[in-house]
Amino acid sequence: MVRTTPAAAAVVAVLAATALGLAPHQAQAAPAAAAWATADASAELRFHDIPGSGGITLKGNVFTPAGAQPGRKYPLIVLPTSWGMPQIEYIAQARKLADDGYVVVSYTSRGFWLSGGEIEVAGPPDTADVSAVIDWALANTPADAARIGLGGVSYGAGISLLASAHDPRVKAVVALSGWADLIESIYSGRTQHLQAAAMLGGAGYLTGRPGPELQQILGDFLGSRLDREAQMIEWGKKRSAVEQIDRINANGAAIMLGNAWGDTIFPPNQYAAFYEKLTGPKRLEFRPGDHATAEGTGLLGLPNDTWTNAHRWFDRYVKGERNGVDTEAPVQIKSRSNNGYEGYADWKSVGSGGAEKLALSDSEHLFTNIDSGADGGVIFLSSILDQFVKAPPTASIPLLPRAFAAVWQSPRYDADRRIRGTVKLHTTVTPTASDGTFVAYLYDVGPLGIGKLVSNAPYTFHGKPRGQAFGVDLELFSTAYDVPEGHRLALVIDTVDPLYVEHNPTGAQLTFSSPRTDPSYVSVPLREQ
Numbered sequence: 093m094v095r096t097t098p099a100a101a102a103v104v105a106v107l108a109a110t111a112l113g114l115a116p117h118q119a120q121a122a123p124a125a126a127a128w129a130t131a132d133a134s135a136e137l138r139f140h141d142i143p144g145s146g147g148i149t150l151k152g153n154v155f156t157p158a159g160a161q162p163g164r165k166y167p168l169i170v171l172p173t174s175w176g177m178p179q180i181e182y183i184a185q186a187r188k189l190a191d192d193g194y195v196v197v198s199y200t201s202r203g204f205w206l207s208g209g210e211i212e213v214a215g216p217p218d219t220a221d222v223s224a225v226i227d228w229a230l231a232n233t234p235a236d237a238a239r240i241g242l243g244g245v246s247y248g249a250g251i252s253l254l255a256s257a258h259d260p261r262v263k264a265v266v267a268l269s270g271w272a273d274l275i276e277s278i279y280s281g282r283t284q285h286l287q288a289a290a291m292l293g294g295a296g297y298l299t300g301r302p303g304p305e306l307q308q309i310l311g312d313f314l315g316s317r318l319d320r321e322a323q324m325i326e327w328g329k330k331r332s333a334v335e336q337i338d339r340i341n342a343n344g345a346a347i348m349l350g351n352a353w354g355d356t357i358f359p360p361n362q363y364a365a366f367y368e369k370l371t372g373p374k375r376l377e378f379r380p381g382d383h384a385t386a387e388g389t390g391l392l393g394l395p396n397d398t399w400t401n402a403h404r405w406f407d408r409y410v411k412g413e414r415n416g417v418d419t420e421a422p423v424q425i426k427s428r429s430n431n432g433y434e435g436y437a438d439w440k441s442v443g444s445g446g447a448e449k450l451a452l453s454d455s456e457h458l459f460t461n462i463d464s465g466a467d468g469g470v471i472f473l474s475s476i477l478d479q480f481v482k483a484p485p486t487a488s489i490p491l492l493p494r495a496f497a498a499v500w501q502s503p504r505y506d507a508d509r510r511i512r513g514t515v516k517l518h519t520t521v522t523p524t525a526s527d528g529t530f531v532a533y534l535y536d537v538g539p540l541g542i543g544k545l546v547s548n549a550p551y552t553f554h555g556k557p558r559g560q561a562f563g564v565d566l567e568l569f570s571t572a573y574d575v576p577e578g579h580r581l582a583l584v585i586d587t588v589d590p591l592y593v594e595h596n597p598t599g600a601q602l603t604f605s606s607p608r609t610d611p612s613y614v615s616v617p618l619r620e621q
Contacts, residue, residue: 379425
């Protein structure tokens with residue numbers, strides 16, 4: 093047992109192994125129950141082999157409060173790791189929680205790195221692992237069975253939400269950059285989110301062991317196996333907390349959800365819809381950024397609003413402290429255009445200023461298969477640039493080739509427009525082929541015609557009669573964005589975007605029209621002035 097080596101040394105060692113690209117079987121396991129403590133009497137870190145469900149071993153670590161008194165019980169926080177991340181992911185935040193009096197158990201999710209089993213994508217074995225870790229913590233640490241919380245980022249968030257449906261001992265959950273609806277996350281608009289799925293699949297193979305079921309699903313999904321669509325959707329539903337909302341509500345855990353407006357893995361709409369279905373204590377936070385970037389600096393131990401509120405949430409609903417977090421407006425958002433927070437009573441109130449309808453009166457005819465230059469950007473990179481330097485993807489709207497891009501523009505605004513919530517498109521499409529894809533983009537267009545991307549969303553159809561018009565209702569990804577005075581909005585539709593899989597046959601064409609009996613429009617929700 094080593095007591096003089098700083099905990100930071102453990103972090104550096106594992107980070108170095110990760111940076112060097114060591115495969116899971118190459119990394120050296122920390123000895124079970126090895127202890128690391130700093131010279132200053134702060135919380136102690138120990139590494140453990142923890143029994144998971146089905147007989148596997150999970151690699152984990154435990155922080156206990158400094159000077160923990162024999163016989164005294166402390167509130168417990170369990171943190172499953174993100175997709176592809178090792179057990180040291182949460183060390184900075186776990187230590188802070190332990191310094192505040194918590195026992196904190198973090199573990200590498202099954203199938204990744206040195207933990208046993210195969211990647212189950214938050215399947216039943218993963219939720220059973222959470223309960224097994226709780227059981228182990230209650231038997232081997234001074235954890236209090238009456239005060240238990242779960243938390244995590246991304247994959248850890250999804251697992252935590254699902255586990256709260258199955259283990260009534262859980263009093264609170266903090267789910268950051270996660271999913272509640274896996275289908276709406278990577279298959280929204282019946283369109284495969286290509287870059288997101290490819291990134292997740294690649295990271296899974298690089299850092300873990302995908303099981304046969306996941307390999308089959310990935311192959312079918314990326315291979316556009318429409319004949320397997322029903323099976324893929326059923327697989328996704330089993331891994332979606334929204335499908336278990338009744339059990340989650342019955343168990344009554346206090347749920348805090350946090351996400352970024354530009355999350356290209358798990359877009360914000362599905363979190364907002366899930367939040368509205370929760371009946372217990374709840375909180376929803378949206379900030380600028382991409383997947384896990386809003387809370388990313390906190391994982392490095394730097395000051396971070398998301399993690400500050402996560403700790404307050406645990407303090408209120410696990411410890412039972414009256415710290416006021418439950419008296420604040422439960423929906424907290426930060427606009428992509430400024431640094432201030434806005435509080436709302438519920439998600440529906442975010443766009444309480446009413447919706448501005450922009451008529452799409454002109455008929456537009458598109459040739460498919462060609463990228464017009466209007467795109468949603470690149471996974472991670474584009475929304476990170478938007479988060480830190482307010483530089484979202486752009487397009488020169490006047491120069492978009494009209495054979496491949498349909499464009500409608502509003503008049504110039506004589507006052508700011510503060511977009512809040514979910515932009516909705518209603519239109520009529522007539523295809524020359526029975527299958528097809530299009531992507532809708534909303535741009536903030538400045539005086540020089542340069543459009544900054546406000547939001548986007550894909551839409552795919554299959555089995556439609558050729559030459560027969562049909563109506564489309566499409567929700568763009570939720571956002572908070574301020575359009576300056578003197579600018580205008582532009583709706584652009586094209587058929588190719590590197591973020592998504594395209595289903596347009598070669599030579600297919602699409603016509604967008606606005607019938608007199610069913611006019612086309614885009615509805616833009618605005619903040620109350």
